Amino acid sequence: MSYLKKRVDSFKWAFNGLKIVFCEEANARIHLLATIVVIALGLFLGIDRYEWITVLIAIAMVIAAEIFNTAIEHLSDFVSPEKRPAIKKVKDLAAAGVLVTAIVAVVIGVIIFMPRLLTLF
Numbered sequence: 001m002s003y004l005k006k007r008v009d010s011f012k013w014a015f016n017g018l019k020i021v022f023c024e025e026a027n028a029r030i031h032l033l034a035t036i037v038v039i040a041l042g043l044f045l046g047i048d049r050y051e052w053i054t055v056l057i058a059i060a061m062v063i064a065a066e067i068f069n070t071a072i073e074h075l076s077d078f079v080s081p082e083k084r085p086a087i088k089k090v091k092d093l094a095a096a097g098v099l100v101t102a103i104v105a106v107v108i109g110v111i112i113f114m115p116r117l118l119t120l121f
Contacts, residue, residue: 058105
């Protein structure tokens with residue numbers, strides 16, 4: 001297999017991973033909806049370049065965390081279909097990672113958007 005074909009295939013597989021997470025995971029769809037709302041709000045309120053950078057990093061962190069969490073859950077279920085305390089601990093830790101990134105994203109959103117929203121009202 002040529003080098004270029006391998007690179008193209010790796011992108012196809014990555015995009016397939018995005019399709020899987022957004023089609024099969026309800027929480028990922030919630031994050032996607034929040035992303036759309038935040039981007040629309042950022043456009044409406046005219047946030048500056050550095051605020052956009054911060055918002056986009058926060059969005060990427062949350063979505064990446066959700067993808068990693070989903071991968072860990074699927075791998076855990078494959079390795080151990082039966083319920084085990086150790087597997088539950090692994091899944092809970094992965095979910096906690098998503099929670100932490102989501103909380104930080106909300107705080108970033110409040111810091112960036114709240115002052116602008118308060119001036120509108």
